[in-house]
Amino acid sequence: MKRELNIVVNGESHNLFVEPRTLLVQVIRGELGLTGTKQACDSSSCAACSVILDGKVVKSCSVLALQANGKEVLTVEGLADGVELHPIQQAYIDNWAFQCGFCTSGQIMATKALLDENPKPTRQEIRDALDGHICRCTGLNMIQEAVQDAAQRIQAQKSGKGA
Amino acid sequence: MSEYSIIGKPTPNVDGPAKVTGEGQYTFDMTLPNMLYGKLLRSPYPHAKIISIDTSEAERLPGVKAIITGKDTPGGKWGLWRRFRELADQQALAMDKVRFIGDPLAAVAATTEEIAEEALDLIEVEYEQLPAVFNPLEAIKDDAPMVHDDFPNNINATRHIEWGDVDKGFKEADYVREDRYVLEAAHPCAMEVHNTLASYDKGTGRLTVWTSTGSPYFVQVNLAEALKIREGDVRVIKPHVGGHYGGKNSTMPDAVNAAILSMKTGRPVKIVFNRDEEFTTTEHRTGQHMALKIGLKKDGTIVAFEVKTITNGGAYTGLGATTLYLTGTFITMPYKIPNYRYDGVRAYTNIVWGTSIRGFGAVPGKFCRETQLDRAARDLGIDPLEIRRRNAVEPGYEAPGQYKFESCGIMPCIDKMQERIKTKWPKVGKDEGIGYSAFAYMSGGIFNWIHTPYAFSSAHIKVNIDGTVDLYSQAADVGQGHNTVAAMICAEELGIGIEDIRLHLGDTAHAYTDLGAWGSRETLMNGNAIKDAAAQVKDVLISIARLKLGENIAYDLVAKNKRIYLELRPERGFSYYDIVKDAIKANDGVPLTGTGHYTPHNKGMISPAYGMGIMATKAKVDRETGHVEVQDVLIVHDCGQVINPLGARGQVEGSVHMGLGYGLCEEMPMDQGMLLNPSFVDYKILRQRDMPPIETLEVPTYEPNGPFGAKEAAEATIAPAAPSMANAVFQACGAEFFSNVLKPEKVLNAVKEAEKKAKRTRKSTRKGTRKAK
Numbered sequence: 001m002k003r004e005l006n007i008v009v010n011g012e013s014h015n016l017f018v019e020p021r022t023l024l025v026q027v028i029r030g031e032l033g034l035t036g037t038k039q040a041c042d043s044s045s046c047a048a049c050s051v052i053l054d055g056k057v058v059k060s061c062s063v064l065a066l067q068a069n070g071k072e073v074l075t076v077e078g079l080a081d082g083v084e085l086h087p088i089q090q091a092y093i094d095n096w097a098f099q100c101g102f103c104t105s106g107q108i109m110a111t112k113a114l115l116d117e118n119p120k121p122t123r124q125e126i127r128d129a130l131d132g133h134i135c136r137c138t139g140l141n142m143i144q145e146a147v148q149d150a151a152q153r154i155q156a157q158k159s160g161k162g163a
Numbered sequence: 164m165s166e167y168s169i170i171g172k173p174t175p176n177v178d179g180p181a182k183v184t185g186e187g188q189y190t191f192d193m194t195l196p197n198m199l200y201g202k203l204l205r206s207p208y209p210h211a212k213i214i215s216i217d218t219s220e221a222e223r224l225p226g227v228k229a230i231i232t233g234k235d236t237p238g239g240k241w242g243l244w245r246r247f248r249e250l251a252d253q254q255a256l257a258m259d260k261v262r263f264i265g266d267p268l269a270a271v272a273a274t275t276e277e278i279a280e281e282a283l284d285l286i287e288v289e290y291e292q293l294p295a296v297f298n299p300l301e302a303i304k305d306d307a308p309m310v311h312d313d314f315p316n317n318i319n320a321t322r323h324i325e326w327g328d329v330d331k332g333f334k335e336a337d338y339v340r341e342d343r344y345v346l347e348a349a350h351p352c353a354m355e356v357h358n359t360l361a362s363y364d365k366g367t368g369r370l371t372v373w374t375s376t377g378s379p380y381f382v383q384v385n386l387a388e389a390l391k392i393r394e395g396d397v398r399v400i401k402p403h404v405g406g407h408y409g410g411k412n413s414t415m416p417d418a419v420n421a422a423i424l425s426m427k428t429g430r431p432v433k434i435v436f437n438r439d440e441e442f443t444t445t446e447h448r449t450g451q452h453m454a455l456k457i458g459l460k461k462d463g464t465i466v467a468f469e470v471k472t473i474t475n476g477g478a479y480t481g482l483g484a485t486t487l488y489l490t491g492t493f494i495t496m497p498y499k500i501p502n503y504r505y506d507g508v509r510a511y512t513n514i515v516w517g518t519s520i521r522g523f524g525a526v527p528g529k530f531c532r533e534t535q536l537d538r539a540a541r542d543l544g545i546d547p548l549e550i551r552r553r554n555a556v557e558p559g560y561e562a563p564g565q566y567k568f569e570s571c572g573i574m575p576c577i578d579k580m581q582e583r584i585k586t587k588w589p590k591v592g593k594d595e596g597i598g599y600s601a602f603a604y605m606s607g608g609i610f611n612w613i614h615t616p617y618a619f620s621s622a623h624i625k626v627n628i629d630g631t632v633d634l635y636s637q638a639a640d641v642g643q644g645h646n647t648v649a650a651m652i653c654a655e656e657l658g659i660g661i662e663d664i665r666l667h668l669g670d671t672a673h674a675y676t677d678l679g680a681w682g683s684r685e686t687l688m689n690g691n692a693i694k695d696a697a698a699q700v701k702d703v704l705i706s707i708a709r710l711k712l713g714e715n716i717a718y719d720l721v722a723k724n725k726r727i728y729l730e731l732r733p734e735r736g737f738s739y740y741d742i743v744k745d746a747i748k749a750n751d752g753v754p755l756t757g758t759g760h761y762t763p764h765n766k767g768m769i770s771p772a773y774g775m776g777i778m779a780t781k782a783k784v785d786r787e788t789g790h791v792e793v794q795d796v797l798i799v800h801d802c803g804q805v806i807n808p809l810g811a812r813g814q815v816e817g818s819v820h821m822g823l824g825y826g827l828c829e830e831m832p833m834d835q836g837m838l839l840n841p842s843f844v845d846y847k848i849l850r851q852r853d854m855p856p857i858e859t860l861e862v863p864t865y866e867p868n869g870p871f872g873a874k875e876a877a878e879a880t881i882a883p884a885a886p887s888m889a890n891a892v893f894q895a896c897g898a899e900f901f902s903n904v905l906k907p908e909k910v911l912n913a914v915k916e917a918e919k920k921a922k923r924t925r926k927s928t929r930k931g932t933r934k935a936k
Contacts, residue, residue, distance in 0.1 A: 029192075029741055031229075032643060034185065035188070035191075035192035036185015036186065037185065038189075038191070038353065038354070038355075038405070039191075040354040040405075040438070040844065041438050041843045042437050042438045042439065042842070043438065043842045043843060043844050044353070045842065045843040045844045046843050048432045073535065075185065076183070076184065076185035077184065077186075078183045079184070080184055082171030084182070085180065085183065089180075089183035091185075091186065091883030092179075092183050093175045093176060093179035093180070093183055095809075096175070096176060096644075096809040096810065096812065096813045097181055098176070098179075098183070099642035099643060099644065099817060100353070100354065100355070100403075100404060100405045100406040100407075100641065100642025100676065100812055101178065101181075101183075101187060101403060102189065102191075102353075102354035102355045102406060102642075103354050104182055104183060105185050108183060123528045126851070127851040127852050127854075128851075128852065128862070130849040130851045131852045132850070133850075133851070134354065134843060134850070135354075135930070136351075136352055136354055136406050136408065136640050136817075136821070136848065137406060137813070137817045138813060138817055138820070139813070139815075139816030139817045139818075139819055139820035139854065139857060140816075140817065140820060140849075140850075140851050141199065141683060141816055141854060141856060141857055142812070142813060142816060143851075144851070157825055
């Protein structure tokens with residue numbers, strides 16, 4: 001039996017009917033066509049599908065869609081401001097923090113959640129926050145540098161706006 | 164050398180915006196209207212005869228649109244070793260018997276993935292189990308079960324390489340040692356699984372395929388053979404690819420069965436492997452046994468080297484036969500070895516097959532050779548870095564009949580390493596050690612097992628009236644950054660900006676052949692083709708500018724910074740954009756085009772050029788737990804002229820990450836052909852907290868065979884990671900390793916052995932006994 005799902009994704013409200021067993025990632029990718037969120041493991045162990053659910057980073061393969069009922073989801077597609085990339089996205093580009101890019105959406109969403117909570121993370125805090133994310137390409141250090149760079153850009157942006 | 168405007172400058176990835184916004188489409192993300200979902204029924208047995216397959220119940224399931232078994236397929240055999248037909252041993256679905264757990268024997272297309280999966284459960288198969296063989300040493304015995312009927316003793320391929328006089332060399336040696344190794348298999352674990360979307364056009368009889376591959380061309384020719392249709396009727400498009408690492412060279416059953424199901428149903432069909440299928444049925448780095456015998460002079464120079472290997476090939480060939488050959492050559496590089504002999508055997512077994520994973524042919528062999536060399540250095544009382552210097556090759560070195568190094572920076576790399584270590588790691592603490600490993604790797608292979616009649620690399624450019632350039636090639640960006648390199652090379656040659664280049668790469672319908680991304684070939688081979696194409700247009704532009712200037716014919720013109728001008732009087736010249744307009748007008752309105760190509764000739768057996776260098780790892784061993792902490796990594800690297808420093812660093816660090824995983828935690832334990840860890844929960848990949856910092860120092864050389872002097876930068880640095888780490892542990896506590904994967908229990912045993920050995924030595928020294936020579 002399908003049930004009603006009311007969900008806000010990237011600021012847009014959606015009214016859907018889904019089977020109770022449907023995963024949040026299936027709604028995001030399948031129903032809404034937001035394929036920026038990836039799936040890579042079938043075992044909740046790679047974090048490629050990470051999105052932000054009411055401010056917290058979650059693996060969207062490990063959340064039932066109905067658990068997100070009445071909540072707000074942010075996916076990688078919702079990060080840029082129109083055609084203006086988010087500072088985290090720009091920092092990932094400028095630091096070559098991805099190669100194949102398949103884990104990148106998840107890394108970026110986890111970075112967003114980290115920096116929202118801890119605007120100036122140490123290198124170790126970055127490693128701790130992203131430890132669950134498998135990346136097979138970059139060797140990981142360049143991701144740490146991108147996160148540090150993103151933190152600085154966001155700080156600069158904030159202080160610029162404040163002035 | 165002239166200053167480059169673009170080459171050598173850190174350049175952000177041209178695919179960046181697509182990949183950080185989620186807009187970039189991978190095959191995984193694609194759907195087509197009216198699309199069906201395909202699934203494969205796979206064998207639960209490692210070796211069995213198929214007695215019967217009953218699909219009747221599955222066919223009655225609502226939503227099922229087609230079910231095929233071996234007899235419903237065109238039956239074409241394919242493989243990458245097309246030149247030797249008997250090694251083209253893959254088939255869409257097993258015809259008579261299955262050869263490993265996961266060998267597909269039926270395929271379903273249905274309206275949803277769930278229905279397709281349910282249908283698989285309803286297919287009844289009667290098997291007759293056959294004796295199976297999993298170990299290559301068993302497989303080559305006379306009484307072993309035969310995996311393929313035409314291959315006695317399961318010998319899939321053999322390779323012999325020899326130069327000099329090995330027996331004489333060993334006689335001249337002051338020191339000889341032999342070591343035996345067992346190397347574990349490892350999986351490439353691309354984040355995007357193998358998946359394919361195939362769409363057959365009933366009206367034209369043509370097939371279009373989107374697939375996660377490193378070589379659209381390989382997929383095109385393999386599909387044509389599997390389906391028994393013309394190559395020209397198959398179009399392969401490579402969208403963004405979520406990781407390759409050598410595991411996406413072979414055409415796999417996803418592509419072929421999606422195509423057959425689309426041809427049967429007249430609807431687009433997509434097949435996506437799940438992660439379990441990815442681990443258990445797609446190609447991995449071959450497990451193998453190796454025996455090394457090395458002879459050295461007292462001063463540490465190598466006089467003879469003999470290597471034997473037998474590899475656990477698995478059920479099919481893939482690029483395994485090439486891996487076998489390259490194992491025999493890369494194990495010699497970059498050392499001067501006057502007398503050398505190699506014998507390799509690849510055995511068919513009843514497991515999933517091994518192939519060309521990142522650094523293929525180099526990784527297992529370098530682990531063995533570099534750890535053996537450290538033991539030899541210890542016994543001879545020579546510093547480990549010094550013994551590598553004494554044997555390092557120099558520019559122009561030639562291994563008779565095999566390969567030649569033109570650019571060659573290994574000696575300056577070793578010098579720089581020695582200098583940097585002094586300040587980087589002035590002190591080494593208790594139970595800490597520094598280990599070294601030298602390395603070298605090809606810049607694309609010369610071999611033509613695919614038997615292509617085409618140029619190895621091609622590129623085509625079209626320059627439009629506004630100066631924008633469309634660049635077409637079948638070359639493949641699989642994440643390594645080739646799109647950026649391609650745009651940089653094209654822009655540098657034409658003297659314009661990256662933003663002027665529009666890329667159309669990875670589509671068989673839009674461009675002449677390029678063999679794709681494997682063996683670190685794109686920068687050198689495709690780069691040469693792009694440079695060639697761009698140079699043709701540049702020549703036209705320079706001619707027009709020369710005509711307009713009316714200067715002395717002896718004066719040289721250059722295209723640079725979007726201008727075409729006299730080299731010695733830069734103020735005399737024109738805007739690139741204006742000259743393009745004039746040139747197209749002069750050409751009766753036809754856009755300017757250039758078609759470049761590259762095929763290596765007279766460059767030996769392996770490659771036109773070799774990236775190389777030396778890596779040092781600092782590690783600490785915990786004698787109580789056996790845990791190895793990799794603390795720090797230093798690489799000194801010669802990849803010729805660096806095209807993009809950002810991309811080169813990314814390639815080096817990514818290789819080190821995968822190489823350390825090979826040395827620390829990645830393995831594929833099997834029980835009777837069943838993989839025991841087919842998930843990211845159980846297959847361990849190094850995570851953020853596991854990774855050490857990596858410092859890379861470039862020692863640029865100029866490679867005459869490469870575009871702007873560039874050569875390989877993608878794969879070489881995977882091979883030295885595990886041996887330099889094992890050598891660090893050896894230097895720290897004397898523990899010796901004869902297998903990769905330094906898991907705690909193995910380290911503890913090795914540490915205990917080393918302690919026992921040290922005690923024995925102390926005792927015998929106390930008693931005043933001397934071992935007779």
